[in-house]
Amino acid sequence: MGNLKGACMFGQSGGPTSVINASAAGVFTEALAQADITGVYGAAHGIKGILNEDFYDISQEDKGEIARLKTTPSSALGSVRYKLKDFEEDETDCKRLLEVFQKYDIRYFFYNGGNDSMDTCSKISRYLKKSGYECRILGVPKTIDNDLYGTDHCPGYGSAAKYIATSMMEVYLDARVYDTGMATVLEIMGRNAGWLTAASALATYEGYGPDLIYLPEIPFEIDKFVSDVDAVYRKSGKVIVAISEGIHDKEGNYVAEMTVHQHGKDAFGHVQLGGAAAVLTRILGQKLNIKLRSIEFSLLQRCAAHCASLTDVNEAFMAGQSAVRLAIEGKSDCMVAFERGRGPEYRCETTLVDLGEVANKEKTIPREWINKEGHGLNEEFIQYARPLIQGESYPQNVNGLPRFAQLKKAPVKKG
Amino acid sequence: MGNLKGACMFGQSGGPTSVINASAAGVFTEALAQADITGVYGAAHGIKGILNEDFYDISQEDKGEIARLKTTPSSALGSVRYKLKDFEEDETDCKRLLEVFQKYDIRYFFYNGGNDSMDTCSKISRYLKKSGYECRILGVPKTIDNDLYGTDHCPGYGSAAKYIATSMMEVYLDARVYDTGMATVLEIMGRNAGWLTAASALATYEGYGPDLIYLPEIPFEIDKFVSDVDAVYRKSGKVIVAISEGIHDKEGNYVAEMTVHQHGKDAFGHVQLGGAAAVLTRILGQKLNIKLRSIEFSLLQRCAAHCASLTDVNEAFMAGQSAVRLAIEGKSDCMVAFERGRGPEYRCETTLVDLGEVANKEKTIPREWINKEGHGLNEEFIQYARPLIQGESYPQNVNGLPRFAQLKKAPVKKG
Numbered sequence: 001m002g003n004l005k006g007a008c009m010f011g012q013s014g015g016p017t018s019v020i021n022a023s024a025a026g027v028f029t030e031a032l033a034q035a036d037i038t039g040v041y042g043a044a045h046g047i048k049g050i051l052n053e054d055f056y057d058i059s060q061e062d063k064g065e066i067a068r069l070k071t072t073p074s075s076a077l078g079s080v081r082y083k084l085k086d087f088e089e090d091e092t093d094c095k096r097l098l099e100v101f102q103k104y105d106i107r108y109f110f111y112n113g114g115n116d117s118m119d120t121c122s123k124i125s126r127y128l129k130k131s132g133y134e135c136r137i138l139g140v141p142k143t144i145d146n147d148l149y150g151t152d153h154c155p156g157y158g159s160a161a162k163y164i165a166t167s168m169m170e171v172y173l174d175a176r177v178y179d180t181g182m183a184t185v186l187e188i189m190g191r192n193a194g195w196l197t198a199a200s201a202l203a204t205y206e207g208y209g210p211d212l213i214y215l216p217e218i219p220f221e222i223d224k225f226v227s228d229v230d231a232v233y234r235k236s237g238k239v240i241v242a243i244s245e246g247i248h249d250k251e252g253n254y255v256a257e258m259t260v261h262q263h264g265k266d267a268f269g270h271v272q273l274g275g276a277a278a279v280l281t282r283i284l285g286q287k288l289n290i291k292l293r294s295i296e297f298s299l300l301q302r303c304a305a306h307c308a309s310l311t312d313v314n315e316a317f318m319a320g321q322s323a324v325r326l327a328i329e330g331k332s333d334c335m336v337a338f339e340r341g342r343g344p345e346y347r348c349e350t351t352l353v354d355l356g357e358v359a360n361k362e363k364t365i366p367r368e369w370i371n372k373e374g375h376g377l378n379e380e381f382i383q384y385a386r387p388l389i390q391g392e393s394y395p396q397n398v399n400g401l402p403r404f405a406q407l408k409k410a411p412v413k414k415g
Numbered sequence: 416m417g418n419l420k421g422a423c424m425f426g427q428s429g430g431p432t433s434v435i436n437a438s439a440a441g442v443f444t445e446a447l448a449q450a451d452i453t454g455v456y457g458a459a460h461g462i463k464g465i466l467n468e469d470f471y472d473i474s475q476e477d478k479g480e481i482a483r484l485k486t487t488p489s490s491a492l493g494s495v496r497y498k499l500k501d502f503e504e505d506e507t508d509c510k511r512l513l514e515v516f517q518k519y520d521i522r523y524f525f526y527n528g529g530n531d532s533m534d535t536c537s538k539i540s541r542y543l544k545k546s547g548y549e550c551r552i553l554g555v556p557k558t559i560d561n562d563l564y565g566t567d568h569c570p571g572y573g574s575a576a577k578y579i580a581t582s583m584m585e586v587y588l589d590a591r592v593y594d595t596g597m598a599t600v601l602e603i604m605g606r607n608a609g610w611l612t613a614a615s616a617l618a619t620y621e622g623y624g625p626d627l628i629y630l631p632e633i634p635f636e637i638d639k640f641v642s643d644v645d646a647v648y649r650k651s652g653k654v655i656v657a658i659s660e661g662i663h664d665k666e667g668n669y670v671a672e673m674t675v676h677q678h679g680k681d682a683f684g685h686v687q688l689g690g691a692a693a694v695l696t697r698i699l700g701q702k703l704n705i706k707l708r709s710i711e712f713s714l715l716q717r718c719a720a721h722c723a724s725l726t727d728v729n730e731a732f733m734a735g736q737s738a739v740r741l742a743i744e745g746k747s748d749c750m751v752a753f754e755r756g757r758g759p760e761y762r763c764e765t766t767l768v769d770l771g772e773v774a775n776k777e778k779t780i781p782r783e784w785i786n787k788e789g790h791g792l793n794e795e796f797i798q799y800a801r802p803l804i805q806g807e808s809y810p811q812n813v814n815g816l817p818r819f820a821q822l823k824k825a826p827v828k829k830g
Binding site: 012015044045048075162171179206297298302304307390 | 427489494496580582584586589593594618713714719720722801804809814
């Protein structure tokens, strides 16, 4: 594969994580150091910024601020949820994209996101090939949900898992101050895959975690849930339950959308406000005569850079850096993925997986990592997840509060 | 005041904070070092543990674990919400207490809590005096609410404030990733005093905080709230609102207990599930056509030792330590309080305030620290609060998660 000289474009897509900007730092740092890369651009709001010719000249950014991206959560360039039109049906988007790539001589495109973003990359790649425009396209993985196919784990997951397990330990202590009974139901993100909720098992493993964990991987049965809670409560007077927002019964009905008849009996009808934890707390309140509390970790779990995993931050940076290096070597049409080295010590290496393979698959927790009863995690999960939360990444604090990266965001001149 | 030899009893009362155990560490460390103190006991679940003769021999604890209490949230000995019977009406409780104090020769009693706990101390003190039993009683302040009278601020507040401001900054970044409009309503603890919610202004001061802040100190007007939100939204397309759980209208009706008629108009009737943020989000949804999100920081704000203020931790320890020293010097019937030294540099010194004065008062935010419009904080508040969140107290992490204190809790032998 020969040398390819030209500018590079980087974009961020999908929901925020604590480390998406660490991948940006990896891409920018490496791209600015590569002789073949003649310009380094960051797209405002992902693909939308490219279509609108709205992007920043990263060479004008202060190096210290780029480094600080490693401890700045969310998407510094702005993100987007935009479904690129299929060029077979409507060429408008892809044509416009090609126009912009040509105008700025963009020969490297790095896109940071989940499976939808890999689908976007795949479409763009096919269109540019068809048009005879040479451009190397690499996806950089990102999702707190950890559900991407073809990679051992995803940047963003380790930090969310660390936050969830840490907060769970703190909630555990909080729930135990009084010698009176109490059941606490905690709702954790994850619509189809239970990786985030499963992370609460890391707290249980340390002795301060939920007694019961319910994941979307296992069909949810309300009666069994109530009797599970009752059994733990009778034994110890305290129950902590962690549930995925996406738990659903075997017909696929989400618990969050179930409603409880106001006069005592279950009845599944209208959608109520509040998530699955609120629904289950109401059901427990009717079936068991115990004190109840429900907590949603909400979006704090995806943006809590103050409690990030150093392993995750470093791997996210590495994913961005590797994408640039591999593209320079001639690789394209792939997503950077992680592979776990064999042996007792945890090692994480980068590899590549075809964009098309990532785009349409979802990785859930293997059944054998979940206990027989379907309400907890086995040792295999702990062995898998524990290395991912190691090490602490603390933002530099000024005035007692985090000092986040402040990018200049110098617009690229429309030539 | 002469020497007084005897055992000391320490108890924890009321809701958890990140630093209540730091005060315990202060009391224990100092008491174990005092020659006049012949035994150091920790009551299980506060006053209840004393009444039940259920307490621990702290001299048997490992010194390392006592030190680790400084970074362990919640109440390591267990807490209680128990209203001691007035001895004028029913002598049972106080009589039993005297009996236990006599049996174990308890001559020093330290009680860590809020104004209810100071009321308890005050009752005990009066009863013991009446009975001619010599015992020195000192309260150690504690509340995330920061509403205790007679002290510049309360241990527990700084850490909760730091967590709230930090999380608010992270939520701010999260809320800005898309270029689409959005209003976020965040609910923060505080029934009658807005100190915790006001802490979110520290984030605004750094450039990453709420646009609007509503406190229980200012009567809440729904129409004004809606038009405030609308005005910010029209200008920037993004609004972040921080509200106290205790906001209420001028008649004293809590917003959390208001209900919105399901078909479009406001109607205040039945109590609905969910707090004030949920109610306001529903109202905004009806009045304004914008994307909405509500978040409750919930109890994470009072137990997040992973994001504690080092200033707060050290002051909480100092409060406990001072209580013991002052009692040895002969002081009694007071609560240890904080005074801010004059001068440009923040200094915190301990002083004493009468138990009776603390018991029945609540300190709210001065009107002049709140902006004219009643939806934000002035510089005076920032100057007040900022020193309290300085410095980071990180628990030691093992396996990527906090290693909390593990007390032996050796029971005191019933002699």
